[in-house]
Amino acid sequence: MTDAPNSVRCSIQHRWGSGENASSVDQLADLLDELEVDDPEHPDVWISDSEAGYSVSAFAGSRGLVIWEDHDEVRGPLHMDGHSRARTMDLFTMVLQGRAAEVDSLPWLPGYGS
Numbered sequence: 474m475t476d477a478p479n480s481v482r483c484s485i486q487h488r489w490g491s492g493e494n495a496s497s498v499d500q501l502a503d504l505l506d507e508l509e510v511d512d513p514e515h516p517d518v519w520i521s522d523s524e525a526g527y528s529v530s531a532f533a534g535s536r537g538l539v540i541w542e543d544h545d546e547v548r549g550p551l552h553m554d555g556h557s558r559a560r561t562m563d564l565f566t567m568v569l570q571g572r573a574a575e576v577d578s579l580p581w582l583p584g585y586g587s
Contacts (some may be wrong), residue, residue, distance in 0.1 A: 481497075482541075483522050483569050484521050485500060485501070486517070486518060486520075488510075488512065488515045488517070491567065493559070498562075498569065499568060501562060501569060504520075505517050505518065505558055505565070508533040509533075515582040516532050516533050517532045517540075518530070518531055520568045521544075521575075522571065525573035526543065527541060527576075528541075528544070529541050529544060530542070531556070536554055536555075537560075537561070539553050539584055540552045547585060549584065550584060550585050551579070551581035551582060552585055552586035553580065553581060554579065566572055
């Protein structure tokens with residue numbers, strides 16, 4: 474599997490509060506496995522790109538909600554629905570690999586999708 478070009482650029486946040494630097498796609502698969510457990514108090518996991526200044530969160534449940542937030546708040550939060558686990562894995566891999574322009578080009582909608 475393809476690893477990140479620069480392992481310190483990204484970090485992941487686990488569903489129950491711990492975080493770590495992200496350096497491999499294998500970590501992302503384990504992270505997304507956490508969404509299989511029913512826990513409404515801890516609904517999401519995320520990956521952050523500190524160089525590009527954004528994070529992408531994925532939420533548990535059948536809705537397939539993902540949210541993109543800009544750390545500098547240049548524009549508000551954006552969301553997409555209907556992401557399968559495979560599509561979410563692809564999205565997280567883009568973040569891990571520093572493909573910010575590709576993430577930005579996706580059909581994001583305004584807001585948190587609530």
